[in-house]
Amino acid sequence: MSPVEEIAHQKLGARLAGLHIPEFTVPNEHDVVLRSMRFHYVDWGTRGEPPVVFLHGGGQSARTWDLVCLALCAEFHCVALDQRGHGDSE
Numbered sequence: 001m002s003p004v005e006e007i008a009h010q011k012l013g014a015r016l017a018g019l020h021i022p023e024f025t026v027p028n029e030h031d032v033v034l035r036s037m038r039f040h041y042v043d044w045g046t047r048g049e050p051p052v053v054f055l056h057g058g059g060q061s062a063r064t065w066d067l068v069c070l071a072l073c074a075e076f077h078c079v080a081l082d083q084r085g086h087g088d089s090e
Contacts, residue, residue, distance in 0.1 A: 007025075010067070052076045056086065
């Protein structure tokens with residue numbers, strides 16, 4: 001999905017959820033290798049702010065938390081992990 005499409009999707013989701021999001025942004029996506037396994041995570045917010053780590057439930061992915069992270073990223077450094085075998089993690 002392109003950044004323009006992603007922001008349009010976020011705006012629609014926020015409107016349907018009744019959330020006021022002051023600014024829409026595309027998160028940074030990263031991978032880290034731990035014990036020969038690649039884990040993917042999505043990084044929202046500002047470094048230096050209090051960190052919050054989001055873990056999804058079964059059958060979901062890090063992107064489950066997009067609207068929550070959008071609502072909190074001005075005040076927190078939000079990081080959502082694709083757990084092992086989910087999303088873009090191995």
